[in-house]
Amino acid sequence: MVLLRKLDEAKDYPAVIHPVGSDWERQVRAHYTRADGTLNINGYYTEMFGFAVKSSDFESGSSDSDSSGNDRDRVIISPSEFSSKNPNNRSLIVADSVATISTSMEISSRFTTDEFVSTFRQAVQVSGEGGENRVVIDPVALGEFVTTINEQEPHYFYMYTHLLQTLHLWLPFNFFECQVLRVMNVAPCQLHPNSWAFLKAFQVACEGLDLVPTAGVFFSFFHVKNVSPHSLISINSQPNKGRFSLYASNFKNYRDTFLCFRCGEGFPELMFDASGNRLFPFYWSSSPRLIKGTRPNTLNEYERLTVSTLSKFQVLSSVELISREDKPQSLGEYMGSMSTISAQQRAALVMKARAQKAEAERAADSANAMSQLVVEESGVKSTKRKNSEVSR
Template sequence: MVLLRELDGAKDYPLVIHPVGSDWERQVRAYYTRADGTLNIDGYYSEMFGFTIKSSDFESGTSDSDSDSSGNDSDCVIISSSEFSSINPNNRSLIVADSVATISTSIKISSRFTTYEFVSTFRQAVRVSGEGGENRVVIDTVAVGEFVTTVNEQEPHYFYMYTHVLQTLHLWLPFNSFECQLLRVMNVAPCQLHPNSWAFFKAFQVACEGLDLVPTAGVFFCFFHVKNVSPHSLISISSQPNKGRFSLYASNFKIYRDTFVRFRCGEGFSEPMFDVSGNRLFPFYWSSSPRLIKGTRTSTLNEYERLAVSALS
């Protein structure tokens, strides 16, 4: 049903019916249990038994749905290298359209994670970090009336992330270097990306791992581009024309918007948000100026990246 399941050898999504009481079944049940304790039967069985997802189930006709359509690249320019930090050495190759976006207040969907009990239930069912880090990643509740565009100017800093995206795509905290690099060069917070864009990140990494390649932003944007930087919607990534490598991830991603929580560093564990020098690994809060990256100048890639592009082509 989903390409990611084929790429990773179905390690996390075995093509079998999971018995009631198994770890997978408990995770699925926890997610599809409503706040009033009732179970969303349709969603539960769709996830458990892999019922076919029809094209009509996609979020269509909205500005934040992903597709393989491309926009007009006539206004593309090479972004100045001075606009990137020294920890992103290959960002000079990216082609960026002159576009400025501002934050809109129209994204006003509240989170369901407003109580400690709900967060605790999620943590019992789903791991969010690797070995040794689970107990040091702090997940806080979200206040009623708090939205993903909220910016916190005080310590401690945190970032929002959709639990459904972490759970479904098996993303772990801290984000790896490639994921942090893409967030930096796009200048977006984790919650600002459409789930299908995260799925493209994940699929690209799985493909590179299988081919023994090191993924970089320059190589990634040879095959993908930022579709839109609309001020009132999530940022979407699409395949470059005639360079599609993966199908869209179709797994109930239209019910994720109320699943965001606050993530922050536990005591003595700064890795999820800061590097060894104390610099932010990525934008924590909703960005007013995401970069509309339209591709890569292949002539500026180093030899290794050019070979990686050739292998993936």
């Protein structure tokens, strides 16, 4: 099955989804069943779930087999397009009280049943490294929020499916993404969508120039303006050093699209390193770090070269970069059009950086990124917590 992510505008969805097998579902299925017995998939899913599925194969009614898989079973699904209010049967600890977390974060997920998680998995691929079947995705209980902290095995993390789709993020998170989450001391769901877009756009730009992205280089261009344990954390451009534009002026309809992700059998690298240490904070942090920038004198020669190379571009569009991630020629043309130096000068910088890339990757693995960063005391106080059992 070829899975495509559609970057449509988010929209409103039904507050209630009727389970498969219910009277309503049977009526809808009967209504969209054609005279020849085939099902109008587009109409059925639009009526049932509030999202459109387009499939030339389903609609054609063709029964010809095609082992190549090039254009068979193509499903296109828009982001944040599920809704459900049904609880499941897992158990966890809720560690944040209503009094201490902003009501803006107290939003239940749409994905509260195994049925709708299964529907999501059939339509959307989350792992780009052949680990799709080894990433376990669980539904979310009613009364469970992204601020909920699990204190027992198995551990998992929350992530917004809308961001995975829209920004083309893949699991497992790569080294750079894990590094930034660690130094910021935030869970994946704690980072604002535009901040994730900055991370992604920065990586695409580095990829286009064959550069190694590191936290030290990233925070040469970005900083954290303020932090709070009660809201999402935003990354902003450094004053007079911004090289990447904001992805969206206002992200909408993503807060109720979170799911629980955990390691499947034989796939610890989703969440742990080879020594069994956590690759990033799994749960909402009460003490995110206020990172104000990088100490330039702590960057190694390669990182200084990377900063210099990226500084020779006009402000790059995060949207344009992300849309060109899998189009090397288009990405190269766009980067060239935004450069402030000649093609020959740019090529010389890239060749110099490329010669040091292997060594730079080894250095990044062993570097102490925290020692490179300027971190201010944020004044964030620990959140008062209560432990209460919630049926999942």
